[in-house]
Amino acid sequence: MGLPPRDHDPGLRTLPDVTSLVAAAPAPEAFVHSTDHVTRLEAVFSENYALVWRLLRRFGVPAGEVDDAAQQVFMIFARKLDGVVSGKERAFLYGAALKTAANSRRSAKRRAKVLTHEAQEPASWPDELTEAARARELLDQVLAELPDPLRRVLVLVEVEQYRVDEVAVLERIPRGTAASRLRRAREEFRKVLATFAHRNPFEGGDR
Amino acid sequence: MSEPDSGDDLEQISRRLFEAARSDGPDLQARRRARQALGIGVASTAVLATTKAAGAASAEIGAAGSSAAGSVWSGTLGMFAKVAAVGVTGAAVWIAVDQARTPDEPISVTAEPARHETRARPPTPKVVTTVPVAPPASAHALPTASAPEHVRAPGPKRSEPKTPARRAQPAPSASEKTDTLSPEIAVLDEARKQLLNGDSAHALQQLETYRTRFATGRLTSEATVLRVEALARSGQRESAERLGRSFIAANPNDPLVDRVRAILKQHAPASESDGSRASE
Numbered sequence: 001m002g003l004p005p006r007d008h009d010p011g012l013r014t015l016p017d018v019t020s021l022v023a024a025a026p027a028p029e030a031f032v033h034s035t036d037h038v039t040r041l042e043a044v045f046s047e048n049y050a051l052v053w054r055l056l057r058r059f060g061v062p063a064g065e066v067d068d069a070a071q072q073v074f075m076i077f078a079r080k081l082d083g084v085v086s087g088k089e090r091a092f093l094y095g096a097a098l099k100t101a102a103n104s105r106r107s108a109k110r111r112a113k114v115l116t117h118e119a120q121e122p123a124s125w126p127d128e129l130t131e132a133a134r135a136r137e138l139l140d141q142v143l144a145e146l147p148d149p150l151r152r153v154l155v156l157v158e159v160e161q162y163r164v165d166e167v168a169v170l171e172r173i174p175r176g177t178a179a180s181r182l183r184r185a186r187e188e189f190r191k192v193l194a195t196f197a198h199r200n201p202f203e204g205g206d207r
Numbered sequence: 208m209s210e211p212d213s214g215d216d217l218e219q220i221s222r223r224l225f226e227a228a229r230s231d232g233p234d235l236q237a238r239r240r241a242r243q244a245l246g247i248g249v250a251s252t253a254v255l256a257t258t259k260a261a262g263a264a265s266a267e268i269g270a271a272g273s274s275a276a277g278s279v280w281s282g283t284l285g286m287f288a289k290v291a292a293v294g295v296t297g298a299a300v301w302i303a304v305d306q307a308r309t310p311d312e313p314i315s316v317t318a319e320p321a322r323h324e325t326r327a328r329p330p331t332p333k334v335v336t337t338v339p340v341a342p343p344a345s346a347h348a349l350p351t352a353s354a355p356e357h358v359r360a361p362g363p364k365r366s367e368p369k370t371p372a373r374r375a376q377p378a379p380s381a382s383e384k385t386d387t388l389s390p391e392i393a394v395l396d397e398a399r400k401q402l403l404n405g406d407s408a409h410a411l412q413q414l415e416t417y418r419t420r421f422a423t424g425r426l427t428s429e430a431t432v433l434r435v436e437a438l439a440r441s442g443q444r445e446s447a448e449r450l451g452r453s454f455i456a457a458n459p460n461d462p463l464v465d466r467v468r469a470i471l472k473q474h475a476p477a478s479e480s481d482g483s484r485a486s487e
Contacts, residue, residue: 042247049241053233067237068462071244075462078245079469135227142224158225190217193224 041078044089049074051090051160052097057136058155059101060144062108069104073097094170098152138196145192150185157182243429244462391417391426398433407441428454432463432470439474447474 053070061069073096077084084092143151149171156162156170168178233241398413414434417424424430431454438447451467458464 038247041245045242045245045247049238050232053237054228054231057231058228067233067240070233070237071241071462074241074245075465079465132227132230135224136231139224139228155228158221159228161229189221190214193217193221 037081041074041081044077044081044093045074048090048093052093054159055094055097055155056101056104058140058143058159059098059105059148059152060108060140061101061104065104065108069097069100073100076100091170142189142192142196146185146188150181150188153178153181154185154189388425391421391424394420395426395430395433398430398437402433402437402440405440407437410437411441428458428461428463432466435467436470439470444474444476447471 049070052073053066056069056073057063057066073093076096077089077093080092143155146154152171153167156167157164162170164178164182165175167182168175171178173181394413394417398410398417401407401410401413411434414430414437417426417430421427421430431450435447435451435454438444438450448471451471454461454467455464
């Protein structure tokens with residue numbers, strides 16, 4: 001098989017498996033769906049689109065691809081919707097987002113691009129937005145240095161503000177493991193950040 | 208600028224980096240394109256999340272300045288509040304542009320408010336805000352089982368994301384955008400309704416109307432996919448097959464390709480179904 005062994009990407013080994021969230025094999029997607037289908041899709045999209053978008057971005061999907069990646073996640077969800085257990089929609093989206101992000105990162109590596117480089121930053125942005133963009137760029141670079149399991153836990157807690165027990169559910173790991181990963185993630189994050197600190201994006205305040 | 212040399216400094220930076228990430232999110236164009244690709248975009252409503260965002264945003268934006276008090280980079284304390292203000296301006300432009308077409312989304316600049324509302328920890332600044340503009344009354348009804356179906360995919364191709372006409376621009380170009388896109392959506396919406404009602408013939412007529420009126424329209428991909436569906440449902444399987452295959456060949460990376468494949472698979476004769484897809 002042409003793909004590299006899964007073990008080459010430590011993050012892939014621990015991706016939550018979403019197959020159990022699908023109750024049964026859904027019928028082939030039809031272009032015309034029932035009203036219930038559309039209503040459910042609408043509700044799930046409205047509630048989770050921004051979350052999925054941010055997760056993809058923080059999990060390493062390049063800025064220029066994150067819109068498409070987010071759309072792809074929901075396309076997957078739409079196809080599987082009839083089989084996704086009610087109440088497990090977010091967990092399903094999370095799993096799909098992780099896999100989509102992993103695929104995107106692999107593709108980006110193959111293209112030898114710098115994953116977190118923000119190439120499309122409008123020159124006309126106000127300083128405040130530029131500063132925020134710089135902050136996110138630095139964040140992504142630091143996150144990229146963390147092992148994926150730690151990165152995911154850190155993003156869920158620090159960015160999305162999930163509780164540890166909620167993270168444990170999403171990651172399908174014991175709560176203690178989630179807490180341990182969070183502790184290690186914070187430590188690692190600080191260590192890596194210290195090496196990037198010369199690029200402090202908030203230095204504009206001293207200008 | 209001095210480099211941070213203490214744990215406290217790193218903590219401050221870390222906190223602000225995460226704050227910046229929380230203010231990140233998709234723009235309205237991306238959200239709209241995704242909605243269109245999913246077929247939930249045109250007239251449906253989903254204001255619940257954005258309504259929740261309103262209260263949280265106003266409080267949290269106000270807290271932005273104080274949360275960073277004492278920072279060694281105090282010169283930028285108001286950054287996030289300012290960002291929010293910029294976001295309001297941008298959203299206002301979009302409301303002016305697209306209110307008539309997608310009244311469900313113009314409010315939230317960066318959504319996912321429900322998640323944050325339940326947090327036990329102190330609120331943090333987010334660029335989530337609302338604009339006090341009243342859309343048409345009908346726009347604020349929550350989706351119901353009796354709500355009409357919508358055009359499945361009346362959106363532009365994903366691959367044409369940032370054309371000037373689709374960017375948030377000053378009022379003149381914005382009104383142009385509304386003027387050109389809304390009629391396209393209306394025609395496709397009608398075709399979609401007829402298709403849902405089982406009236407493939409009239410759906411095809413409607414799609415023919417689209418083709419003649421909007422030969423270079425921005426929703427031609429969506430119209431083509433609807434046509435494939437209508438042809439297949441009207442029994443013109445071979446025509447649907449040809450059109451679908453040509454669409455796939457011409458747009459291999461289009462997100463609608465999966466839909467076309469699903470349509471063709473659904474309507475393919477049992478004897479051909481396996482072999483025909485093997486060549487894709």
